[in-house]
Amino acid sequence: MKILNKNTVQKRTYTEKVIQFGEGNFLRAFVEWIIYRTNQKTDFNASVVVVQPRAGGKVELLNAQDGLYHVNLQGLDNGKPTDTIELIDVVSRGIDPYKNFEDFLQLAEQPEMRFIISNTTEAGIAFDPSCKFCNEAATSFPGKIVQLLYHRYHHFKGDPDKGFIILPCELIFQNGDKLRECIYQYINHWNLDNGFKTWFEQSCHIYNTLVDRIVPGYPKDDAEQIKQRIGFDDNQLVKGEVYHLWVIEAPETLSAEFPADKAGLNVMFVPSEAPYHERKVTLLNGPHTVLSPVGYLSGLNTVRECCEDALIGKFIDRVMLQELLPTLNLPTDELTQFAHDVKNRFLNPYVKHFVTSIMLNSFPKFKTRDLPALKTYFNRKGELPKCIVLGLAAICTYYKGGKRGNDLITPNDAPEILALLQSLWATNNCVEVAKGVLAASDLIWGEDLNKIPGLTEMLTEDLEMIQKDGMRKAVEKVII
Numbered sequence: 001m002k003i004l005n006k007n008t009v010q011k012r013t014y015t016e017k018v019i020q021f022g023e024g025n026f027l028r029a030f031v032e033w034i035i036y037r038t039n040q041k042t043d044f045n046a047s048v049v050v051v052q053p054r055a056g057g058k059v060e061l062l063n064a065q066d067g068l069y070h071v072n073l074q075g076l077d078n079g080k081p082t083d084t085i086e087l088i089d090v091v092s093r094g095i096d097p098y099k100n101f102e103d104f105l106q107l108a109e110q111p112e113m114r115f116i117i118s119n120t121t122e123a124g125i126a127f128d129p130s131c132k133f134c135n136e137a138a139t140s141f142p143g144k145i146v147q148l149l150y151h152r153y154h155h156f157k158g159d160p161d162k163g164f165i166i167l168p169c170e171l172i173f174q175n176g177d178k179l180r181e182c183i184y185q186y187i188n189h190w191n192l193d194n195g196f197k198t199w200f201e202q203s204c205h206i207y208n209t210l211v212d213r214i215v216p217g218y219p220k221d222d223a224e225q226i227k228q229r230i231g232f233d234d235n236q237l238v239k240g241e242v243y244h245l246w247v248i249e250a251p252e253t254l255s256a257e258f259p260a261d262k263a264g265l266n267v268m269f270v271p272s273e274a275p276y277h278e279r280k281v282t283l284l285n286g287p288h289t290v291l292s293p294v295g296y297l298s299g300l301n302t303v304r305e306c307c308e309d310a311l312i313g314k315f316i317d318r319v320m321l322q323e324l325l326p327t328l329n330l331p332t333d334e335l336t337q338f339a340h341d342v343k344n345r346f347l348n349p350y351v352k353h354f355v356t357s358i359m360l361n362s363f364p365k366f367k368t369r370d371l372p373a374l375k376t377y378f379n380r381k382g383e384l385p386k387c388i389v390l391g392l393a394a395i396c397t398y399y400k401g402g403k404r405g406n407d408l409i410t411p412n413d414a415p416e417i418l419a420l421l422q423s424l425w426a427t428n429n430c431v432e433v434a435k436g437v438l439a440a441s442d443l444i445w446g447e448d449l450n451k452i453p454g455l456t457e458m459l460t461e462d463l464e465m466i467q468k469d470g471m472r473k474a475v476e477k478v479i480i
Contacts, residue, residue: 004232006066011089014039014047019107019148019164021053021118021141023062023094025217025357029071029240031117031169034260034267035090041263046115047092049107053120053141059094062236067091069236072219072226074350077242083350085230097137097144104137104144108152111162114257116145118179119169119211122364123414127182133190142182146190149183149204153196163203165257167248169211171285172368173277176208176249207254210277212245212284214303214345216353241351245280249273278328283335284342285369286324289362290391291316292355293398297471299405303353307346315387315475316343323385327376360412362395363444371445375452384458390478393462394471396437400425416443430463 002008018035020027031048038044050067052059062069067089074083097104107113118124120141131143138144149164156162168175183206187197219226219239227233246267248254260267270276288303294315295306306312320339328335346353370388377385399411399421411418420443424436434456438449450456465474 001227001233002231004065004068004234006068008232009068009087009089011066011068014045014090014092015112016049016092016110017046017112018048018115018117019051019113020048021051021116021144022120023050023052023057023059024119025238026211026213026215027117027119027169028069028088028091028236029073029215029238030211030213030244030246031119032088032090033071033073033086033240034244034246034263034265036086036088037265038258038260038263039090042259044259044263047090048117050091050094051104051107051144052094052096052098053118053124053144055098057096059096062091062094065234065236067093068234069238070226070230070232070234072237072239073242074239075242075345075348081350082242085226087230101135101137105148105151108148109155111156113152114165116148116164116166117169118167121361122170122172122368123361125168125170125172125175125178125182127185127189129189131186133186133192140182142179143186145179146183146186146192149200150192150196153199158195158199160199160203163199163205165254166204166206167209168206169209171211171281171365173274173281174208176206180206205250208249208273210245210247210273210280212280213240213243214348214351214353215240216302216351217357219352221352239351241345241348243345245276247273247276275330279330279335279338281369282324282328282373283320283339284345285365286373287316287320287342287346288358289365289369290319290388290394292358293362293394294391294471294475296355296359297394297397297404297466298475299472301352301354301356303346303355303358304348304351306355307343311472311475311479314479315390316346318479319385319387319391323377323388324370324373326380327373359395359398361414362398362411363413363417366392366395367445371449378452384452384454386458386478389455389458390462390474392437393459393466393474396421396433396459396463397466397471414443430467431460433463434459 070085070087072085095103124141128140131138131140138147168179216239244266248269250269252269254269255261291306295312300306325335374388401409424433441448
């Protein structure tokens with residue numbers, strides 16, 4: 001089996017046009033795949049420089065393969081099973097700005113650079129007043145963007161044609177607007193000059209986007225079979241579903257610069273991404289966020305296993321059809337069909353989507369994906385959605401740590417959130433855990449959720465059920 005790099009594969013050379021913050025599985029199986037396909041079908045001719053958004057990332061693993069890796073897409077395409085593998089060759093290099101800050105800034109000096117794309121999870125687009133403007137990489141993602149833009153502004157002496165098109169892919173409603181707000185906060189916080197602020201306002205364009213593709217990531221269960229199939233020892237191999245959707249809230253004229261829609265791809269330039277966002281986040285990501293800890297603590301490992309399990313499958317149906325769907329304002333028939341399609345995607349026989357990969361940053365995800373529905377459900381029905389609240393209790397329990405059988409439970413979130421949960425569970429009191437989690441206004445929610453009538457009591461009761469009887473018994477009691 002051959003090592004995968006430019007010595008063993010003839011790698012095409014494209015013009016570096018895209019700076020991407022994030023080296024994770026989703027971006028590589030979605031954005032890079034789309035750019036690869038667009039290069040094939042149009043004259044886009046673009047390559048991507050991947051910037052590691054956090055210290056201790058994995059960009060060096062991508063560099064070890066000269067940016068080359070395979071994407072394995074499996075699922076149903078127009079009702080027919082499909083299983084394809086493509087070698088993605090659009091990543092030119094990766095940069096760790098914490099180790100190579102000058103290399104990072106020099107990206108701003110390249111005149112052909114035009115796009116900034118990101119996926120730093122829901123927690124990534126945030127203003128941190130402790131983040132400093134200095135001769136090293138800013139600790140926050142928006143801070144690093146400001147450093148890059150500021151350097152470009154001065155290098156090209158404010159040339160209005162050297163602005164960036166910025167496409168954030170974080171799963172936050174109006175992600176572009178929120179990123180723009182953070183950038184303004186840093187401009188003001190760091191007292192950057194008004195000329196730069198004007199250049200940013202007039203020459204840089206940030207668009208809201210919605211992305212949709214289930215990407216389980218590295219296929220650890222069948223990686224060796226796939227490697228034998230391709231003949232390469234590809235350690236950056238990534239698996240995803242066939243379905244994909246990228247909705248960009250931008251003028252259709254953007255297609256002239258980013259012609260992905262002309263490559264036969266499901267990329268849309270629309271006046272508003274709001275209806276697409278609400279439907280997708282509520283009926284796909286919302287169930288994901290609560291089924292994952294419930295399924296994991298019930299002894300299941302993948303989304304498909306959860307859907308096929310008699311008990312957890314009922315829990316998922318209850319969450320989707322009875323608690324989340326009624327909070328949306330689109331026609332019921334349309335929503336029911338979309339929910340049915342989502343369930344089929346969850347049951348994709350080709351893809352093992354491990355629930356542990358979904359549980360990264362679970363609290364910020366619950367805030368954006370499930371909390372709005374919880375509030376709407378309460379306002380419309382005068383009661384709390386029991387399965388969604390149980391999902392929150394499962395997240396809290398997962399963050400307690402410990403073991404599931406022989407497996408060590410290792411939650412992954414902001415250090416401050418992990419520390420909060422550890423301190424709350426140290427009280428060995430479910431009432432204190434519930435109150436403390438719901439009261440985490442500054443850290444998580446932006447408000448005190450204890451003020452929602454009955455939520456503290458229901459969350460406490462669910463936590464106590466899980467601790468006493470286990471996850472499956474708790475699910476049984478809730479869905480009766």
